[in-house]
Amino acid sequence: MATIVSTLSFALLMLSISSAASNALSLNYYDETCPQLEYAVTKAVKKAISNDKTVPAALLRMHFHDCFIRGCDASVLLESKGKNTAEKDGPPNISLHAFYVIDNAKEAVEALCPGVVSCADILALAARDAVSLSGGPTWEVPKGRKDGRLSKASETRQLPAPTFNISQLQQNFARRGLSVKDLVALSGGHTLGFAHCSSFQNRIHNFNARLDVDPSLNPTFAARLRRVCPAHNKVKNAGSALDSTSTTFDNAYFKLLLQGTSIFSSDQALLTTPKTKALVSKFASSKGVFEKQFVKSMIKMSSITGGQEIRLDCKVVR
Missing domain, CATH: 1.10.520.10 (Peroxidase; domain 1)
Known part of the structure; x- marks a missing residue:
């Protein structure tokens, strides 16, 4: 409820x-x-x-x-x-x-x-x-x-791009007056939705000079992603759900992140500093705690204002 x-x-x-x-x-x-x-x-x-x-x-x-x-x-x-x-x-x-x-x-x-x-x-x-x-x-x-x-x-x-590291993410959010806690909580919005192959191709093909696959990915999960998104994928709209309950707003995203089954590099980046990793663990252990912080962060983000008029048609300037 x-x-x-x-x-x-x-x-x-x-x-x-x-x-x-x-x-x-x-x-x-x-x-x-x-x-x-x-x-x-x-x-x-x-x-x-x-x-x-x-x-x-x-x-x-x-x-x-x-x-x-x-x-x-x-x-x-x-x-x-x-x-x-x-x-x-x-x-x-x-x-x-x-x-x-x-x-x-x-x-x-x-x-x-x-x-x-x-x-x-x-x-x-x-x-x-x-x-x-x-x-x-x-x-x-x-x-x-x-x-x-x-x-x-x-x-x-x-x-913020799905390939961002933690420093890039923190700087990007800070420019909007958003904290590290806001960054982690709002990333939880990835509990809903779908990602196209192009958004996470960097993790499953040619990851670096030595490895084809990001070693932080669960091997079984990585293999599934590679089947869905082969190196030269030509299937339009191919990709993966962002978490295991992609049409339900819950804290599964954080649980999966700790298991090595997150989609984006920017998701994995949340585990690369003690502060952000602690927040991921906190939100993974309590849906209520996550929801409370998500609401605070959403209100904070959505209070960044900047317009000048009331449009009669949302698609065109009045």
């Missing part, structure tokens, strides 16, 4: 967020102007999940990729136009999908309260629903984000 962060814990967390972000966002931002907002968004997400079990992972990843570039401003939703290639068409985002869920939610919200709710807030709410409807925790989302006007594919290189 989904768990709700206590009001006290939430209040303490909000005090830790930068003053600019906490001043901009509010739990009751739409109470008067669009009281049915959350119901409308949840309804759209539920409908999509009933038809496609990959939607939760897609929405969670979409929100993450949005927030890590220019803040949580829905710039990832904008379409390329003219000579400008937008974020969604940048290399790390080519595999993003389920944009229609946000479009459907926005349409429903516009019917209730035209021109009031940002696409960025709808995406933040949809990501929360994606987690809770997959068996994970729920939480109150601070609202009041604005939508950004700029979206550039060239900026997607700022996203």
